[in-house]
Amino acid sequence: MSFSKKLFLAYSLLIIFLAFIVGIAFYTYNLRVMEEDVVAKLNAVSDKVAQEVSSLLNQMDFIIDFLISNNDFVESTITLNALNRKNNSNLVYVNEAKKTIEGILYNYLIIRRFYRVSYFNKKGDFITSNFKSPFPQEDRVNQLINKTKWFTLSEKVQGNIIIPQYYDPWRDDKNVKVFSKVRFLGGYENGLGYIEVQMLYSNIENIFNDESLKNVKILMTADKNVFYARNISETEMKDYYKLLSKFTNVEIDFSSLDKNDNELIAIRYLPKQKIAIFLIFDRTLIERPLKISRNSVLLFGLLIIFISLFFIYFMTNQFTKPIRELKSKVDKININNLSQRIVLENTNDEIKALNKAFQNLLDRLNEAINKEMKYKLLQMKANLEALQAQVNPHFIYNILNIISHRGLLNKDKEICEICSSLASMLRYSTSASSRIATLKDEVEHVRNYLNLMKKRYEDKLEYFMEFQEEVLNQRVPKLILQPIVENSFAHGFENKTDKMKVWIKGYEKDNWWYVEVKDNGQGFDDEALINIKREIENIKRSFNYNEEIEGFEIGKIGLLNTYARMMIFYKNKFVFDIGNSNENGGAVVLLGGEIEVNREEGER
Incomplete structure (x- = not known):
């Protein structure tokens, strides 16, 4: 592969690599910015929803606390449960107690803010703030108390319990969906009765019908029972219930944001009410608007790469032209024309320097x-x-050997030493190896x-x-x-x-x-x-x-x-x-x- 092609390939790979890195960085950065924006909005709306839900439930708790702290109300409930109603003389007191409770429940604030605030007991008494609704008969009251698990459960719980969505059981048509809080009044044999505070379920639906929650899946649980759910399957609910384990023994309001590959999950937990609110946002919705811009950027990037590669190809040919010319002229140099000067046209300083260096090399060579x-x-x-005027060294060595031999015969060591030294000198000086x-x-x-x-x-x-x-x-x-x-x-x-x-x-x-x-x-x-x-x-x-x-x-x-x-x-x-x-x-x-x-x- 020629140098120009290698140069073109190297720069092409560099441009493609840089474009790829910049594209990935751009896409990742925008995805992260959009996700952070969604997270911020999701956290904000989660706080808003949690505050509104908490406000509704706190109002219900307030009414219950108000009633059980009212002496007239408490004494009236005692009267209704303590007096023997077979004794006709006691009926006056029973009716008076009912009127006292009705007077307390027929409060403007109660009637305005709540669908129904009711008091009922196992004697069959039923008194409610919703005077427009017909009162159930005594036997029906006892029947509902016995077959409704929430009322039975309230007897075992110290405090208020939440009853998630259900149809108002005190109406004959049963077409009004409500949620309520119930408090069992203990302290007397079978208890003094129940306080039930009902609100229309539409209050909860209105909270979650906010425009900012249009693309959000919602799950609200009350003591791990489904209170409100939207766009969530039974399988998904099981997965979200697993996240509730982290709320064990939580005493103050708790917020969390969980992430997985597909979802952002904002969690708000209200320990006083044992309410958990899950707002689940599909992460693929973040990527959808990015795909359009990504494709546009990709097309624009490909166009830039194509133009860059064309420019690089043109420039590499121009830059390497002097090198090809120098190579062509170097190939023609041999030992007979080492002194020939190489002249290059339309070259740059580096090639001139290379040519000068090569010329210096030729001169030194x-x-x-x-x-x-x-x-x-x-x-x-x-x-x-x-060689002493081309005298054959072998002839000289032979003569020296003869002289040395004669010296030995005559027992003259100096002749031998002279011959040995002279032979060594001749051998060293005439050696051409x-x-x-x-x-x-x-x-x-x-x-x-x-x-x-x-x-x-x-x-x-x-x-x-x-x-x-x-x-x-x-x-x-x-x-x-x-x-x-x-x-x-x-x-x-x-x-x-x-x-x-x-x-x-x-x-x-x-x-x-x-x-x-x-x-x-x-x-x-x-x-x-x-x-x-x-x-x-x-x-x-x-x-x-x-x-x-x-x-x-x-x-x-x-x-x-x-x-x-x-x-x-x-x-x-x-x-x-x-x-x-x-x-x-x-x-x-x-x-x-x-x-x-x-x-x-x-x-x-």
Whole structure:
């Protein structure tokens, strides 16, 4: 896959991903905002409904409390239950008691606010505030008391009980739906009777017919009995009843909001009345208006994505055009046209920078190839010098073996040592297997050379070699030390009559290795130093400008050849210093390079 296609694909996936994330975030945010709004409204209407229901029931409790705290009412109920009605003289008191109770019940507030407030007992007495309704007969009153479970239940309960929706049993037509509170009056044998406060069931229905509850399912229970229900199945009721367990032993009004995957459930509990109100809102109703906006946003998002992808495709082609052009021209480059310049049109700064970096790479590669060729030439010259004018090394080794054998026959150990040192030197210098050696190898080669010089000059020559272990494993160009030491004998000791001394020291300092070669000869004269430094500058210029190195002839390997090979090997990160010693006037040559522990092996 091409770079432009990868770029287009990457940006396309990014745009689609961002659109997807923004869409999900937008939808989730709006859903959460709308749900919070529904929750707030649901809580508010739940509080309103609970307050209205509580107000109705508290009014009913107030009337009951009012009656049982009224002495006339209580005494009248006692009279009705205590007197023997078979005694005609007591009937006057019975009728008077009934009129007293009627007078109390025929109160304007009672008649205005309640459908019916009634007092009845097991004697068959029935007195009610609803004087428009006919009074039931005595036997019917007892019959209703015995067969209605609520009246029987009230005898077992201390206080008022709520009777949920039912049809008014005191009417013959039974077409008026009511709810009531009943209080059993105990304290006398079979009790003093019952107080029943009735309200029309339409009062409850009106509370829940609020416009804000149009899409809300409603359940109201009284002591876990259904009081009011709307749009709720029997199965759903069982699930909601399970939520009532959390209201056990609650002593103050309790509110809660439960959530599940499909519903928001606002719960209000009135512990005094044992009333639980559930307002259930279908969560899918929240999502319906969002689906329309979601679909609109989706279509708009797809349009934006399509336009974005088209724009990205166009721009990626434009941006990658210089890269394709650069690739085409790079493919045409080979070793024969490394110096050719690449010119790009209609490009941007980054591509120009890339082109410049590549051009610099080509220049460095071309320079490296030229330097490698020069280094091979220098190495070849070094090998030719070592071959001593193309003398066959095998012939020399054979001659040395013959001489060494004659030395053994004549019991002359020095001849053997000379032959061994010379053979080692020839073997090291003529070996073409590698152009790189370690300082340890170079030191051993110089030691063989100095041993030979010692045989020649005997006690007239002294040499001292001291190397730190840290520098012996450093890799260097082959044959860089022996030409420097040889220079002392060729020029430094030319007119020397007293003892000749050579010091060679290798050490490490500041993560660089150094080799110092010093003698007590006549040193460099000023003209020689000037000439050598001028030649060094010529070599630098030749390498920097890829010019042909002149002035090296086969058979004249020395300081300049060593400098040139050091320059190629270390790429200007080396030390090469020549001068005269302040102590004895002899020559001093200092070599050095940066220590590289992990220098790779191979051709340089």
